[in-house]
Amino acid sequence: MKIGIISLGCCKNLVDTENLIGMLQQSNQEITYNLNEADAIIVNTCGFIDPAKEEGINTILEMAEYKEKNCKKLIVMGCLAERYLDQLAEELPEVDCFITLKQYNQFGPILTEVLGEKIANDYGKCPQVLTGKPWMAYLKIADGCDNRCSYCAIPLIRGGYRSFDIDALVDQAKELAKRGVKELNLIAQDTTRYGLDNYGKRRLLELLGRCNEIEGLHWIRVLYMYPDEIDDELIEGMAKLDKVLPYFDIPVQHGSDRMLQIMNRRGSVESIIRLVDKIRETYPTPALRTTMIVGFPTETLEDVQLNLEFMKRVKWDRLGGFTYSKEEDTPSYDLLDELSQEEKNRRYEEMMKLQEEIVEAKNQELIGKTLEVLVEKQDGLTGFYRGRSVFSAPDGIDGEVIFKSEEPIEFGSFVPVTITRIKAHDFYGNRVN
Template structure:
């Protein structure tokens, strides 16, 4: 059967999609990119914030149009399906099946009954399809989250943090390395909590040590590191592992201690400043990335000013920011929504404008230096290459390196690039080859 697969949302959802596509392949289904060719369409949805929910609903309605043509089945899975299963079933009759995350252990049986084809291998047991660029793959090391931030619906959707066994992850990583993956990116809702539920202690460093021993990987990157769980042992242990990049993705969400408490974020601004000082003392050129929420209930102008001062003090290399989005069934939903939408947008614009200036200043320091770059694309008209340095994750949040080369370069290879020009997010250079 010809099946179209659409994956929405974050990289963690993408890993789920890749496992599902592996299942479908095990049943001898053909995955097609053109929805007009598809006899069945599966949409893996995101339901984290309002904009993600709107994207998911719009995609469902768009794909429902193909049911008037060749498409026989429209199937919705993922976070939106978990959170609003009954509503979707009742209000969008074009959907043939809404499969919640809790049903994934039986996903092979459900899909087999819906689709023509042979028996399917159970979820997560088939060979996973890597749908991103073939030299980069995500390794999801845990599911769910136990942090209970007051604004976040993830625990409602995905449940508490559940660590995946280390031997299972090492085996999956070895299989990815055998498929010529060069960059392994560790992801979870909270990677630093890895092992607490299963082994009774934080075990991220031990996992990194085992992954570091696998032949084939050139870079190992970690995303979503909760600040209060990045301890001295982890920082110094990572520094001893040459493949593990000094890339610290630390979602802060705010800098005012009262706001952090209202968000149920552990730790204080002062503790994070001490952490950053330790990281910069340990590494010569670390990358510090964060995210912030503006307009959270009860955020005052003074609170926002403190956030701006914090940004000035740290000079983050990478930063994303969002306006607060009220999510039903979360504690913050019942708080007084005291910041008007117009004011949220004003604060966001001020924050992002200042960060762009900081990013440009940080980038300009790289002019004249040489960066190791993973080659990812070549422009057909100009011949220029595009790639990423160790300071850029593959999730389209960070910038790129745009460069020329006198010699043809293979995509997925590494090259040394001398930086000649800087933009707020990208840098420009020349390959040394």
């Protein structure tokens, strides 16, 4: 059977999709990228925020049109199916089967019944099939979340935090390296909590140390680090691991202590500043990335100003911003949201304008420096190569390094590039021979 798969949402969802593809291929099913010839289509959905929900519904409806052609079965899985199963089943009769997150351990029998093909129940036990660039992979080290931020529905959808077995993760990382993976990105809703639930202590540093010894891996990057769980031992320990990048993705959400308390975020603004200072004392050129929410219920102009002052103090290398939107069944849903969308947008634009100014000034320090770059593509017209440095995760929002090279370069290679010019988050330069 030819099966087409659409994966929506975050990289954690993508790993679920890659595990599903591995299971289907082990059962001798053919994965096709041509949906016109697909006998069945599976859509892996996100249900976190309104734009993701809308994208999920629109994609399902679009895929349903293929049932007028060759497609016999349309299957929907993922967070949207978990969160809105009854409503979706009633409103989308075009869908033949919904598979919730809790049913992933029964993928085999469910798909066998729906597809009429024998599918082994091996989800998560088969090799992860990489759907992106062959030199990069995500390693999901845990699922769920225990942080209970007042605006977030992830614990409601994904459940409590569950760390995966450390030996199994190391084996998986070794297998990925054997297949040519050079950049390994560790992901979870909260990577810094890894091990606390099943081992009684945080073991992220140990996991990083064991992955650091794997032959073939060149870069190891950690994403989604909760600030109050990044201690001196982790920072100093990471600095001793030559493959672990000094890339700190630390979503802090706000620069006002009052807002952090209402958001049910642990720690304080001052503790975050101390953390950033420690990182910059330990590494000569670390990459610091964060996310911020503006327009949260009860946010005052004083809170906005405190947030801007916090940004000026920290000077984040990368910052992603969001305007607050209500999420049903979360604690913040019942808070009085008095701000108009226009005012939220104004505050967002003010924040991002400041961030642009900070980054523009900060990036000038990188001109003349040489960065290691993972080469990923080449422009057909100009011949310029494009790749990523320590400052850019593979999710496409951190910018690229664009450079000239007199000699041809194999994609997936690492080369030194001297930076000559910077435009926003994109760096321009020349390869060092």
